[in-house]
Amino acid sequence: MTLKExxxxxxxxxISGDHDLEKEIKCAIAAELLSDVLALAQEGALLITGFTxxxxxxxxxxxxxxxxxxxxGKRPSEETKRLADQKKMPVLTTSFMMFxxxxxxxxxxxxxxxxxxxxxxxxx
Amino acid sequence: MEGKGNNILLHKxxxxxxxxxxxxxSISDQVKKILKEAGFPNKIIRRISIxxxxxxxxxxxxxxRGNLSLFITPNSLKVVxxxxxxxxxxxxxxxxxxxxxxDEKIRELGFGAGMGLPNIRRNADEMILTSQFRHGTHxxxxxxxxxxxxxxxxx
Numbered sequence: 001m002t003l004k005e006x007x008x009x010x011x012x013x014x015i016s017g018d019h020d021l022e023k024e025i026k027c028a029i030a031a032e033l034l035s036d037v038l039a040l041a042q043e044g045a046l047l048i049t050g051f052t053x054x055x056x057x058x059x060x061x062x063x064x065x066x067x068x069x070x071x072x073g074k075r076p077s078e079e080t081k082r083l084a085d086q087k088k089m090p091v092l093t094t095s096f097m098m099f100x101x102x103x104x105x106x107x108x109x110x111x112x113x114x115x116x117x118x119x120x121x122x123x124x
Numbered sequence: 125m126e127g128k129g130n131n132i133l134l135h136k137x138x139x140x141x142x143x144x145x146x147x148x149x150s151i152s153d154q155v156k157k158i159l160k161e162a163g164f165p166n167k168i169i170r171r172i173s174i175x176x177x178x179x180x181x182x183x184x185x186x187x188x189r190g191n192l193s194l195f196i197t198p199n200s201l202k203v204v205x206x207x208x209x210x211x212x213x214x215x216x217x218x219x220x221x222x223x224x225x226x227d228e229k230i231r232e233l234g235f236g237a238g239m240g241l242p243n244i245r246r247n248a249d250e251m252i253l254t255s256q257f258r259h260g261t262h263x264x265x266x267x268x269x270x271x272x273x274x275x276x277x278x279x
Binding site: 034 | 145146148149150152153156166170173174176177178233234235236237239240242243246
């Protein structure tokens with residue numbers, strides 16, 4: 001699935017990274033905890049989240065994720081957008097809630113990129 | 125580390141101000157940039173970047189101020205973080221996953237789940253954490269370049 005397809009499935013608006021829509025997305029992780037992103041996301045994952053501050057861009061870049069989808073129509077601040085541009089980290093926003101956004105992408109065949117855990121914490 | 129492995133090819137120190145949430149991540153970003161320019165393998169950069177980000181957040185969240193140093197030697201990458209602040213009363217407890225003393229502000233940012241220190245340990249080959257309660261914390265972690273085949277168990 002390409003980022004462009006993600007955009008279409010989620011009826012999303014591209015906030016940053018318009019030129020990068022041909023990027024191939026192999027898998028995704030949804031998280032409302034940046035520690036989970038850092039601990040459990042595999043390289044190249046699409047991050048689905050509600051965070052809009054700069055740290056989400058830093059976390060995604062440091063963990064080599066491929067793009068970010070913001071849910072519930074959330075929009076980043078100018079500063080976060082600037083950082084996303086600078087890091088070449090595509091950011092999209094969708095009006096879908098977390099559950100719906102994940103459900104739709106899953107239905108279209110996108111799989112998880114989170115490391116399987118036994119109790120939600122241990123990386124095994 | 126022995127012999128010529130002790131030669132420091134690069135030492136770079138960054139100051140971190142406790143409570144400065146807006147610039148959180150910028151030091152890890154600079155560390156990543158340095159390692160990228162130096163041409164280290166992606167996997168190694170990712171591991172040290174993630175560990176450095178967690179360490180940087182810890183100083184911002186829990187200490188008054190601190191310094192983060194990056195050392196590059198011929199066979200290792202090492203990060204040393206010295207902070208002044210309240211310290212950790214029980215290091216073993218702090219190392220256990222899920223234990224956290226984070227406040228609302230930290231949790232709002234998406235941190236403070238008690239995953240930081242365990243995540244540093246998981247990404248590093250070696251990690252040392254000592255703390256003097258009410259004074260500060262000393263953290264260092266190393267990734268050995270000649271153990272590149274050593275990967276995280278889940279990768």
